[in-house]
Amino acid sequence: MIAGISTIGLGVSIGASLLQLIAVVLGGPLLMGLMVKIRARAEGRIGPPIRQPLLDLRKLASKERIHSEHTSVVFAVAPIALVASVAVAIAITPLVSTFPVLGRSADLFVVVFLILSGSVALALAGLDSGTAFGGMGSSRAMTIGALAEPALLVAMLALSIQAGSSNLPEIVSSTLAHPGWIASPERLLSFVALLIVVISETGRIPVDNPSTHLELTMVHEAMTLEYAGPELGLVLLGQAMRLGFLFALVANLFFPWGIASGSNPAGFLLGTVILGAKTVVLVTGVELIAISTAKLRLFRVPELLTGGFVLAVLAVVTGLVTR
Amino acid sequence: MSRLEKHEFAEGATSGAHGLERVSERCAISVAELVPQATALFAMQYRLAMIAAHDDLESLRLVYVFLKGPPDNRFELVVQLDREHPAVPSLSHLSFSASRFERENNDLFGVEPVGHPFLRRLVLHQHWPEGFHPMRKDAGEMPAMCLDASPFPFVEVGGREVYEIPVGPVHAGVIEPGHFRFSVVGETIIKMKARLWFVHRGIERLFEGRELQSGVEIAERISGDSAVGHNLAYCLAVEEAGRVAIAPEGLALRAILLELERVYNHIANIGDLCNDVGFGIAQSRALVLRERILRLNAEVTGHRLLRGAIRPGSVELLRLPTPIELDSILNDFEGLVDLATTNSVVMDRFRGTAALSREDAMGIGAIGVTARASGLVVDARRDHPFMEPDDSFRVICEETGDVLARFLVRVREVRNSLEVIGTLVENLSDLKISTDIGPRRNGSGLGIVEGWRGSIVHRVEIDGYGFITRCKIVDPSFLNWPALAVALKDTIVPDFPLANKSFNLSYAGNDL
Numbered sequence: 001m002i003a004g005i006s007t008i009g010l011g012v013s014i015g016a017s018l019l020q021l022i023a024v025v026l027g028g029p030l031l032m033g034l035m036v037k038i039r040a041r042a043e044g045r046i047g048p049p050i051r052q053p054l055l056d057l058r059k060l061a062s063k064e065r066i067h068s069e070h071t072s073v074v075f076a077v078a079p080i081a082l083v084a085s086v087a088v089a090i091a092i093t094p095l096v097s098t099f100p101v102l103g104r105s106a107d108l109f110v111v112v113f114l115i116l117s118g119s120v121a122l123a124l125a126g127l128d129s130g131t132a133f134g135g136m137g138s139s140r141a142m143t144i145g146a147l148a149e150p151a152l153l154v155a156m157l158a159l160s161i162q163a164g165s166s167n168l169p170e171i172v173s174s175t176l177a178h179p180g181w182i183a184s185p186e187r188l189l190s191f192v193a194l195l196i197v198v199i200s201e202t203g204r205i206p207v208d209n210p211s212t213h214l215e216l217t218m219v220h221e222a223m224t225l226e227y228a229g230p231e232l233g234l235v236l237l238g239q240a241m242r243l244g245f246l247f248a249l250v251a252n253l254f255f256p257w258g259i260a261s262g263s264n265p266a267g268f269l270l271g272t273v274i275l276g277a278k279t280v281v282l283v284t285g286v287e288l289i290a291i292s293t294a295k296l297r298l299f300r301v302p303e304l305l306t307g308g309f310v311l312a313v314l315a316v317v318t319g320l321v322t323r
Numbered sequence: 324m325s326r327l328e329k330h331e332f333a334e335g336a337t338s339g340a341h342g343l344e345r346v347s348e349r350c351a352i353s354v355a356e357l358v359p360q361a362t363a364l365f366a367m368q369y370r371l372a373m374i375a376a377h378d379d380l381e382s383l384r385l386v387y388v389f390l391k392g393p394p395d396n397r398f399e400l401v402v403q404l405d406r407e408h409p410a411v412p413s414l415s416h417l418s419f420s421a422s423r424f425e426r427e428n429n430d431l432f433g434v435e436p437v438g439h440p441f442l443r444r445l446v447l448h449q450h451w452p453e454g455f456h457p458m459r460k461d462a463g464e465m466p467a468m469c470l471d472a473s474p475f476p477f478v479e480v481g482g483r484e485v486y487e488i489p490v491g492p493v494h495a496g497v498i499e500p501g502h503f504r505f506s507v508v509g510e511t512i513i514k515m516k517a518r519l520w521f522v523h524r525g526i527e528r529l530f531e532g533r534e535l536q537s538g539v540e541i542a543e544r545i546s547g548d549s550a551v552g553h554n555l556a557y558c559l560a561v562e563e564a565g566r567v568a569i570a571p572e573g574l575a576l577r578a579i580l581l582e583l584e585r586v587y588n589h590i591a592n593i594g595d596l597c598n599d600v601g602f603g604i605a606q607s608r609a610l611v612l613r614e615r616i617l618r619l620n621a622e623v624t625g626h627r628l629l630r631g632a633i634r635p636g637s638v639e640l641l642r643l644p645t646p647i648e649l650d651s652i653l654n655d656f657e658g659l660v661d662l663a664t665t666n667s668v669v670m671d672r673f674r675g676t677a678a679l680s681r682e683d684a685m686g687i688g689a690i691g692v693t694a695r696a697s698g699l700v701v702d703a704r705r706d707h708p709f710m711e712p713d714d715s716f717r718v719i720c721e722e723t724g725d726v727l728a729r730f731l732v733r734v735r736e737v738r739n740s741l742e743v744i745g746t747l748v749e750n751l752s753d754l755k756i757s758t759d760i761g762p763r764r765n766g767s768g769l770g771i772v773e774g775w776r777g778s779i780v781h782r783v784e785i786d787g788y789g790f791i792t793r794c795k796i797v798d799p800s801f802l803n804w805p806a807l808a809v810a811l812k813d814t815i816v817p818d819f820p821l822a823n824k825s826f827n828l829s830y831a832g833n834d835l
Binding site: 214295296 | 489490494496510601603604606608611666668669672815818819
């Protein structure tokens with residue numbers, strides 16, 4: 001099926017990747033806005049408009065750059081590294097089309113490590129600012145990340161066992177070819193595991209509270225407290241892109257229908273719309289869970305993630321046994 | 324135990340002003356008698372409620388107020404001090420609260436507690452010049468501030484991997500100013516030191532020289548969320564000083580306002596606790612409910628925060644809360660409580676967090692909700708009532724002393740307060756009760772009120788012309804702040820906001 005890439009030409013592949021990037025750059029902040037909106041409505045408030053995160057980004061971009069004199073080049077580079085790593089992951093993963101550029105390299109390990117490198121960049125920036133909160137946030141994020149990333153890897157491994165390949169376009173294409181797979185036990189187990197990981201990686205309740213202003217409870221926010229202006233905008237954009245990417249990836253891995261598999265531009269547009277619809281459904285579900293629960297005690301988060309990891313391992317075992 | 328010599332009030336020790344059993348005694352003693360007398364009082368289970376210092380121009384005077392109840396016992400020890408070298412033996416070995424009052428008086432009046440083991444600045448930060456005591460009558464103009472050169476004496480915790488986290492006084496949210504210094508290992512708090520008094524406004528000084536009636540405006544603003552609590556304590560003190568008795572109906576009207584204040588603040592706090600564990604939906608319901616009560620407050624008194632209804636000698640309401648309104652509030656409140664208590668994650672966050680043991684609460688001298696959550700049966704409505712407590716009133720205690728216990732005390736107090744309001748409104752018809760507070764006489768009075776945080780104590784001295792010469796205020800927060808630091812031991816850093824919110828202490832009331 002990899003051979004398919006050669007059948008649709010490099011130009012179309014690049015076009016597909018660009019479309020994916022645009023979709024996630026705009027869609028990620030909108031998803032964040034949607035989550036805020038859903039919570040506001042559930043609490044009986046009107047809430048800010050869904051496009052508010054995009055407006056915030058525009059506002060931040062027009063501000064001046066401010067650096068603490070105690071920071072080094074790490075602090076300046078980290079936001080770019082975050083955005084760049086997520087952008088690469090978005091470009092090569094099958095989100096809108098099964099044939100993105102460099103699809104052959106879109107191994108699940110590559111994608112997981114691209115996401116991880118963004119987290120590491122932020123954690124280093126948190127340490128670099130030398131403030132108590134930055135270090136605290138980095139330490140917490142790495143503790144959580146150290147448990148979440150293996151779960152992410154193993155959960156995706158379960159899918160690759162079923163598809164017989166760790167290449168993401170291949171996994172997506174073979175799911176399209178075998179619709180019965182989505183109801184298989186290993187799929188269901190790994191879906192739950194991935195959802196737990198995505199909630200933790202995107203800093204949602206019950207792992208982290210994205211709307212808190214209490215410095216001492218923050219995880220993700222604590223690392224980025226020292227950022228301001230365009231660089232804060234980059235960090236927020238990177239986080240929104242990561243959120244959009246992870247939800248889109250989960251949606252496509254488990255429910256790939258609607259993704260464009262040819263070179264027809266209309267198919268790309270349809271694929272974008274359907275991808276949007278799928279992620280909106282997923283995000284709404286996750287936010288509804290978040291509303292109905294509270295934030296876990298920090299020392300209980302490892303228990304949740306260990307649960308996710310165990311589910312992922314079970315998925316792999318089931319996959320190996322039933323193969 | 325040495326026997327206490329009793330000097331009685333001119334009007335007799337047992338005051339029947341409000342038909343209540345109350346024993347008030349005052350005893351002028353010499354500096355040398357202080358420690359034995361105080362020791363005897365502590366042995367008789369009295370607690371030290373305040374040390375009020377006074378500048379009488381030719382000399383300084385300390386009044387140690389000891390309280391015990393029930394039955395309502397109030398004992399004042401009065402010590403005259405030499406103005407040039409004011410010094411008293413410290414009571415810090417007898418009472419932790421005493422050590423804090425002594426530091427306060429050392430800063431504000433320059434009264435040296437001899438033998439105090441930890442005589443550091445408390446109220447005045449390091450940039451105030453040495454030897455300036457703002458509460459002295461001859462303090463004069465504000466001096467030039469020094470550089471804050473001497474650092475705040477935090478105890479440094481040594482050892483590998485011990486990490487210091489400074490927070491505040493400017494916070495990321497809309498919170499009053501306070502600086503907290505955590506020494507942590509990993510996420511576990513080894514020690515927390517709070518530095519307060521960033522909002523010291525000199526409130527006590529503002530009372531001096533004001534007319535009795537115009538003290539109300541200041542009393543209501545000591546801590547904005549305790550407008551009734553502080554104002555009522557002030558008015559009770561003024562009325563006791565002026566030997567004025569208010570009709571029982573008037574006291575019942577005042578009690579209704581006090582309980583309304585308790586209800587709206589407890590509900591807001593219950594919502595805040597839920598919000599601090601990321602359960603925003605419960606907080607928004609709590610805020611809706613609070614807003615309903617604030618609007619009811621506005622209809623009852625003309626002010627959402629219940630200001631302006633209580634004055635020395637009088638109380639005036641626009642209307643009474645109806646039983647239907649109270650039922651509907653209770654109904655919605657039960658829904659809110661169910662929402663929080665049926666959520667296992669919320670309960671898990673509350674349970675066992677920042678537990679204050681009964682022994683620690685007693686040792687620190689904690690009062691109010693904090694003390695009751697740790698199993699101490701203390702409530703000024705029972706111990707020092709200003710009116711005959713209603714039959715439906717209960718002192719509500721929990722045993723565990725954790726965030727959950729403080730949450731549950733508040734929940735049960737809301738229910739009880741609504742019930743108390745319900746029975747009080749049944750027997751009331753007059754909305755305005757007024758007593759003339761003249762003829763003028765000089766004297767002193769003590770006002771004790773169980774505000775929603777705990778016992779608020781005001782001690783007022785008035786001259787013969789209707790002016791205040793001194794008003795000493797003790798907000799429960801002053802006594803409870805040290806309890807927070809003790810409860811935090813072995814709590815994890817991300818639970819601090821929750822623990823802090825569960826104590827819910829006032830910065831303004833503490834800083835004065």
